[in-house]
Amino acid sequence: MTLSQIFRPLAALSLGGLLLLGASAAGAAGQAPLAKEAVADPRRPDADKARDGDRKPDAMLDFARVQPGQTVIDYFPGRGYFTRLLSTAVGPQGAVYAAAPQLWIDRLKGKPLPPPVSAEAGRGNVHEVVAGASMNVPVKADLVWTSQNYHDIHIWGGAAGTAQLNKAAFDALRPGGYYIVLDHAGVAGLDDAGMAKLHRIDEALVKQEVLAAGFVLDGESQALRNPADDRTAQVFETGIRAHTDQFILRFRKP
Template sequence: MTARRSFVIFAVVAALGAGAAVPASAQSALSLSRRGTSVGIAAALGNRDRPEADRAADANRKPAALLAFAGLRRGMNVADIMPGRGYFTRIFSNVVGADGHVWAVVPAERVAKKPDAADAVKAIAADASFGNVTVLVQPLDAISIPKPLDLAWTSQNYHDVYYGSGADAALALDKAVFAALRRGGIFMVVDHVANPGMTPDAVRTLHRIDPALIRRQVEAVGFHFEGESKVLANGQDTHSLPVFDPSIRGHTDQVVLKFRKP
């Protein structure tokens, strides 16, 4: 980014914070910056190195809107925490490019129970098309990344930590993420929604979580709540079925929460 463009975008932020009118030139620069981010994400989604199964899932998972909300862009250092088979890992890699890096963090606790749990993302990291991906097998309460992170991400996993290992384990994860992020870094949590007030035993079988629990846990370690996206909301989901039920699988009501390290 040129010094002139950086100055203009800074002027936008300053003016908005002060409630002042934003100059037309600054509005144009900010619009251009956002457009560039959107183009980068669109190009990443269209990359032919993505498996067909991932492309088919895009309609339901809505990665373009999610990553635009997160502010993902070229050059960022990103941690994909509990990456599964690497759906987001590939997209992150394509967006951040050679100037950025992606760490796929597979829980050591998971690998202890399922030795091949990291194999899918290890295969991604071994592919020359994704040379900016590194796989780390680490305990979730002791995540250690070589560089300060711009973005930490976990999708459809927080409930497993909270109800599988306990609230203290989820809090320990939040603390580890907080330590791994740079000041101003973003922590994104996406998960299946549960109704408030359900007993832990009832919610555990549904693989869901009350969004208020996530907020309470994450803010308790020092994060500031930045906002919520409704891009994955589904008002037809009653939150009464397990997320794997064929009638709702892939279409659950999901919360998208964005937090910032001050």
């Protein structure tokens, strides 16, 4: 089942002649790195741009090693903040699959999902799918990306839910492909009740679960760390919202 069956989106327009800088040209005189080009995309909504200061998207795309022509899975894309960035970064020869978890759809109980990014002008390389035991993507991907949602899968489906997610990510990737997990950091040893209350997760638990799926840890980013966050507040509380201490892990499929 695809989300197009749920949304019945408008026909997406082609990216046409949009030109993106490749990694080899990133350092050329007068040219910005690929990630900065994606962030500067004038098609991005103002609501997305307003979040850039907190989400540091250029650093995120650099860390994920996104390149033109890649196939990327944006797992649990929400309203499409990273879907749009990834769409611009991979360009017209690439593809982005916005994969909504079946667990999430089940919890919505018939409520409408956010409008599909594929229906926006110039987003012809975006495709909505529903992910369950598999990512439901027809080709092997270069990158699986998930941002601030790994803990939700653990809350809703327990360890079995995240085990299914990690296996689906592993199976969806080509050898050498990357799996990026970005989430709100919880205190060491945070239990399931604390996870559900705070919407945080212990970074060590994420590493343990993802490594058990066959991945190797390839890198960690400090770009969204906030030492002032003691990790005990619920992530939606005034004052800490959008300023939580967040870990960013890059795993690789051998």
